[in-house]
Amino acid sequence: MAASKLQAFWNHPAGPKTIHFWAPTFKWGISIANVADFSKPPEKLSYPQQIAVACTGIVWSRYSTVIIPKNWNLFSVNIAMAGTGLYQLSRKIRHDYFSDEEVAVAQE
Amino acid sequence: MGILHTFWNSPIGPKTTHFWGPVVGWSIPIAALADSKKPPELISGNMTTVMCVYSALFMRFAYMVRPRNYHLLVCHVANESVQLYQLSRWARARGHSQKKDEDAGGA
Numbered sequence: 001m002a003a004s005k006l007q008a009f010w011n012h013p014a015g016p017k018t019i020h021f022w023a024p025t026f027k028w029g030i031s032i033a034n035v036a037d038f039s040k041p042p043e044k045l046s047y048p049q050q051i052a053v054a055c056t057g058i059v060w061s062r063y064s065t066v067i068i069p070k071n072w073n074l075f076s077v078n079i080a081m082a083g084t085g086l087y088q089l090s091r092k093i094r095h096d097y098f099s100d101e102e103v104a105v106a107q108e
Numbered sequence: 109m110g111i112l113h114t115f116w117n118s119p120i121g122p123k124t125t126h127f128w129g130p131v132v133g134w135s136i137p138i139a140a141l142a143d144s145k146k147p148p149e150l151i152s153g154n155m156t157t158v159m160c161v162y163s164a165l166f167m168r169f170a171y172m173v174r175p176r177n178y179h180l181l182v183c184h185v186a187n188e189s190v191q192l193y194q195l196s197r198w199a200r201a202r203g204h205s206q207k208k209d210e211d212a213g214g215a
Contacts, residue, residue, distance in 0.1 A: 023169035026162055033154040044150055048139030056132050063129035068174040 013069045024064075024074035031077065034084035042095035050088045057082030119175040130180040137187040140194055148201035156195045163188040 014020035030053065037045070057078045064074035120126040136159070143150065163184040170180035 019165065019168045019172050023162075023165040026165050029158040030155070030162060033152070033158045036154050037152055040152070044152075046139065046143050046146075046150065046152075048142045049136075049152075049155070052135035052139040055135055059129055059132040063125050066125045 014071050014073065020069060020071060021073065024071060024077050027074070027077045028080065031080040031084045034081075034088060037088065038091075042092045045088055045092045047089075047092065050085050050092065052085075054082050054085030054089060057085055120177050120179055126175060126177055127179065130177065130183045133180065133183045134186075137183065137190045140187065140190040144190065144194055144197070148197040151194055151198040151201075153195075153198055153202070156191055156198055159191040160188065160195060163191060 009015055010017070012021075016022070034053065057080070060078040061075055061082065064071045064078060115121055116123070118124075122128075140159070166184045167181055167188065170177045170184060173180075
C-alpha cells in the first residue's frame with residue numbers, strides 16, 4: 001500500500017520528475033535563508049528585500065491555487081515566505097522606531 | 109487597438125492572477141536593484157545565493173507551467189541578473205575584507 005502511494009507521488013504531474021516540484025521545493029531556501037538571517041542585527045536587514053519577500057509570499061499563495069497543475073507545495077512555501085518576511089520586517093521596524101527612545105535616553 | 113485587446117483578454121493578462129503574481133514578483137529584483145546602490149557589507153550571502161538558484165529554477169517553471177507565463181519568465185531573468193551582480197559584489201567585498209585581515213595578521 002505504501003508502495004502505491006509512493007508511486008502515485010513519483011508519477012504525479014507536479015511530482016519529483018518535474019520542475020513543478022523542484023522549483024517550489026527549492027523556494028524553501030528563501031525562507032531558510034531568512035530564518036538563518038534572524039540572527040543578523042536589524043541594521044543589516046534590507047527593507048526593500050523583506051517587503052518584497054513578504055508581499056510576493058502573500059500574492060503567490062493565491063497564485064499557486066489557480067495555476068495548472070494546482071500546487072500545494074508552492075502554496076505552503078509562499079506562506080512560509082510571507083511569515084519569515086513579516087517577522088524580519090517586524091524586527092527591523094521595532095529596532096528602528098521603537099528602541100530609539102533607549103538610544104536617546106542613553107545619549108542624554 | 110488590437111494588441112491592447114489581445115493583452116486585456118490574454119490567459120495571462122490583467123484580469124488573471126497569472127498577471128498580478130509576476131507584477132508583485134518584480135518587487136524582488138527591484139529591491140535588489142535598490143540594494144545594489146548600498147555598500148556590499150549589507151548584502152546577505154545566504155539570501156543572494158539562494159535567489160540565484162531560485163530564479164534559475166523558476167525561469168524553467170514559468171516556461172513549463174500552464175498557462176505558459178512569459179511575464180514570469182522575464183521577471184526571473186531580470187532577478188537572476190541582478191542577484192548574480194549582487195553576489196559578485198558580496199564575494200569581492202568578502203575577498204577584500206579577508207585579505208585585509210591576512211595583511212593585518214601577517215604584518
